[in-house]
Amino acid sequence: MAEPKSTTNQRLTQIKDFLTMNKTAMAIPWDPNCTKFPTRKELPEIPGAPPGAAWVWGENDYVGRLNLLTPSRVAAAAKEIRTGEIIPVNLPLNVPGQPAFGREIFKHEVKILADNVAYDDIYHLNTQSGTQWDGFRHFAHISTGTFYNNTKGEDIVGPNANHKCSIHHWAEHGIAGRGVLLDYRGYAHKKGINYDPYDYYPISFEELYQCGKDQGIDIRPQAQGGDIKIGDVLFVRTGWVEAYHMKSDEERSALALRTHVLGKDDGQRYAGISQEQRVIDWLHDSYFAAVAGDSPTFEAWPSHEDYHLHEYILALWGMPLGEMFDLEKLARKCRERNRWTFFFSSAPANCPGGVSSHVNGQVIL
Template identity: 35%
Template sequence: MGCAQPAPTNGVPPSPYELPYDSLPDKRRVWHGKPGSREEGLGRLALLTPDVVAEAARSCIKTGVRVSLNWDLTKLDIANFNRAPAQHHITSLLGGAGFDDVYIFNPQQSSQWDGLRHFSAPFPTPENPSRRLFYGGTTAMEISDRSSHRIGIHHWAKEGICGRGVLLDYVAYAEKHPISYSALSNHAVPLRVLRQIADDQGIEFRRGDILFIRIGLTKEWDTQMSPADKQAYAQSTDPQHAGVEGTEEMLRWIWDEGFAAVAGDAVSFEVYPPQKAYLGVDGSEVPGFFMHEFLIAGWGLPVGELFDLEELSRKCRDMGRWEFFVTSAPLNMPGGVSSPPNCLAIF
């Protein structure tokens, strides 16, 4: 599937999100809306129009069965990148007549949506060859200024992230073929495999879909890793994460299929660290890309990581369907960088 070239309406140029990938004037900078506007803050979520969401609800909600996609806030209990574990304090209220609780946590240390303030991309100039910008051309100085809420997560919180979700279960595919790998390695999943999984599962993508890819990190962390294994990962100076290949064909596919958001149970969705090159089908090398720089900083696309997809996978397999309605309510924090997904799949 792909996007047909749209025609201007009443002389108004089409939204850049309506253009096919190969027609984008600048594939690294698809910035939409005026600085500070709702349109800029939504980014790619602009694809989730009321019509798209209503059709997703009509076609996906059949049984009312619900599955949470939120991993415990205590996970990763031992995280890399110097991320501290969550703290949860329970405090007495009115002399023990009731209780409050206090949460101190970094959303990046468990299930989270990466907001548009999370990652930047290089936009060098002769005067500043190391310049990096966030979505819309937002600067690090603007984000550090707490009075500025530009491209904050609160834009997503106003309407939530709701629509048709589809799951590509790479863990099940790897078990079937068989393919042996660790979710904490630089194992890269190529596009041809994702397409094969979609064919095997009978998935036909629709514009505005929310794509989930099961890599197996939460399963490995919860059932296979010892405390020593987790500590070794947290202390590693060269952490590795399995994920999708960072290639241009992967970028083109994500764009042209019209995904409104992508998510998975991997630490970084794409393979990490970014690889300089990958082997193509014919054995030749193709260049690698750091996809966060395109997806988040370039396109305004929400990227979800460390979602708990284990029960979702079981429900999809038992029901013989890999589509479901997604409802996600990011925290309404003005100027927020990221958020727990507060996400449910409804069948």
């Protein structure tokens, strides 16, 4: 009897791994220490999961691509520290003054414990109001109403609420690794490309590729001959923070309070990563541990497709997604030194049951 094709392929992969000293992820749960992972087109079908789901780290996994931040990768990333300069990437908690999408304004109160002796702080905030990580509870695969690793709305709120995909899992795991910055805004200024970060402007894969090339980076994954390593954290600067600081308070508030509706007619409009299939393939196949941008949406908003990148990144792949990072100083320093990789760390809030978190992140050059 002929050997099943899948068994034959596995044996061929094992032989190839032996010859090349690689370790390919095959059986679920995947070993995060593997050196080769399937492309998006090669993902195995997972019973009960939406098509294209990469729920591959185990039934009770709630950190997703953070699994790729193994001790050996973090130790390797630490070698990026050369000058020791620390660059925080967090906006002040009260920036933006009026958050987009109708979110609550940050409020800070100083509580007097004993006048002239002791004081406390009281914060009232929406974790989506400033520099933030979108947790896996934040955005579902819309057509199935499913969050990462088969988490449902009833797991998040209601009498059966539990800790599936809670943000505290990230806090207990920790986030640290090699960061890579693509300063698209700086590249656009250099090339005379004009766009408004407060309007829909999709940045294509080709534009990102040319931006990387201008910086001396091949943005393809190492498996395809590029410079992106498994477990890297991607940062993309679109210029939203730059544009924010150039506007008056009145302009900022008016733009933040634009009418929000689902679909192409949404008044909330921002520059960001294109939703084209080539971008989706690249984001998946690079095996980033996390991705982040400086705008309120990361992807170009509103989506002009029948899907959102948020669905792929959060619900299908379990990849942390950051928004409204302050990348201004980092971009200046990277350009001055002509180096675009660095050590990055973040301490998400240890909030059992939490949806998202402020980043508490910093870069060390």
